[in-house]
Amino acid sequence: MTNKATFTKLALATLMSATALSAHAGSELTVYTALEAEDLKRYAAAFNKKHPDIKINWVRDSTGIVTAKLLAEKENPQADAVWGLAATSLLVLKGEQMLQPYKPAGVEKLSKKFYDQDATPSWVGMDAWMAAVCFNTVEAKKHNLPKPTSWEDLTKPVYQGHIVMPNPNSSGTGFLDVSSWLQMFGEENGWQYMDRLHNNIARYTHSGSKPCKLAAAGEAPIGISFAFRGAKLKKKGAPLDLVFPKEGLGWDMEASAIVKGTDNLDAAKKLMDFSISEEANRLYNKGYAVVAMPGIAKPVQYFPENAAELMIDNNFEWAASNRTEILKQWQTRYDSKSDPK
Incomplete structure (x- = not known):
C-alpha cells in the first residue's frame, strides 16, 4: 500500500509539473498584416516586450493580397488573428462570418467610429x-x-x-x-x-x-x-x-480582428487588448495623425493641421x-x- 501511495503521489507530481511547464511554454500565433514594414517592426517589439511568452509568425503583404488570402482560406483558416488590415477588408470578412467577436479591455476609450458597433465588436481600429x-x-x-x-x-x-x-x-x-x-x-x-x-x-x-x-x-x-x-x-x-x-x-483605418476558429484564442485576445492600448496608440501616432484613442494624437510633420476635417x-x-x-x-x-x- 505504501509503495502504491508513493507511486500515485509521484505520478501526480509529475503530471502537475508537466502541466505547469506546458502553461508557461508560451503560445504561438500566426498573424496576417498589411502594416508597413517599419511600423510592424516597432509594434511587434512593443508587444513582445509585454508578452514574451507569445511567439508571433507574421505573414505580411499588401491589403488586397492579404484579404484575398484570408477569403481563400475561409474553410480552412491558417491565421489566428489580423493586426493591421483595412477596415473595409475586415467588414468583408465579417460579412462572411469569418471573425470571432471579442470586446477588448478598454475598447470604450476609443472613438466610436474606430470599432465595430455590435454589442461585441468583431473588429477594432488602430489609426486612419x-x-x-x-x-x-x-x-x-x-x-x-x-x-x-x-x-x-x-x-x-x-x-x-x-x-x-x-x-x-x-x-x-x-x-x-x-x-x-x-x-x-x-x-x-x-x-x-x-x-x-x-x-x-x-x-x-x-x-x-x-x-x-x-x-x-x-x-x-x-x-x-x-x-x-x-x-x-x-x-x-x-x-x-x-x-x-x-x-x-x-x-481607411487600419484595424485588427480575431479569425474565427483559432486554437489560440487566449493569446489572440491578448493581442487585441494590446492593439487598442494607450501604448499602442502612441506608437501609431509616430506615423499617423489620426489614431483610435482620442487625446493621444500629436501633430505629425508635413501632415495638414486639419487632417480630420479633410477626410x-x-x-x-x-x-x-x-x-x-x-x-x-x-x-x-x-x-x-x-x-x-
Whole structure:
C-alpha cells in the first residue's frame, strides 16, 4: 500500500509539473498584416516586450493580397488573428462570418467610429491613413508641370503619362482612392473621372506606397499614395511636396480582428487588448495623425493641421458591400496599365 501511495503521489507530481511547464511554454500565433514594414517592426517589439511568452509568425503583404488570402482560406483558416488590415477588408470578412467577436479591455476609450458597433465588436481600429499626392518639385520643373491642388487637376492634359497610382485590387490605398471618388463624385461621375484620369496614368502599381517612392526617386513626377509615406520620404530629404486635394481625402483605418476558429484564442485576445492600448496608440501616432484613442494624437510633420476635417465622410459599409463589383469594373476598364504581378 505504501509503495502504491508513493507511486500515485509521484505520478501526480509529475503530471502537475508537466502541466505547469506546458502553461508557461508560451503560445504561438500566426498573424496576417498589411502594416508597413517599419511600423510592424516597432509594434511587434512593443508587444513582445509585454508578452514574451507569445511567439508571433507574421505573414505580411499588401491589403488586397492579404484579404484575398484570408477569403481563400475561409474553410480552412491558417491565421489566428489580423493586426493591421483595412477596415473595409475586415467588414468583408465579417460579412462572411469569418471573425470571432471579442470586446477588448478598454475598447470604450476609443472613438466610436474606430470599432465595430455590435454589442461585441468583431473588429477594432488602430489609426486612419489618408490619401495624398506626392509631387516631385524637381521633376515637375523639368517637365514644366504646375503643382495640382485638386483631384480634378490631375485629369488635365499637361499631366499625361506623368502620374503613377496604386491598383485597388492589390492595394488598400488604391481601393480607398477609387471608393472615395465614387462617393465624392457619385458613381457615374466617379467612373467618368477615373476614365479621364486613366489617360494620364503611366502605370498602376501593386503597392500603395510605391507611387510615392517612385516620385521621391524621380522616376515619376506625381504619385497618388498616402500621407504617411510622403511625409516619411520628405523627412528623409526627398524633393516632394505633399498635396491634399481640396475636394476631400479618401481614407481607411487600419484595424485588427480575431479569425474565427483559432486554437489560440487566449493569446489572440491578448493581442487585441494590446492593439487598442494607450501604448499602442502612441506608437501609431509616430506615423499617423489620426489614431483610435482620442487625446493621444500629436501633430505629425508635413501632415495638414486639419487632417480630420479633410477626410471625407467615408461609408465603410457601402465600400465593403460593393467592393467585389468595384474591383471587377476597375479591372475591366483600367488594368491594361497595371504592373506585372
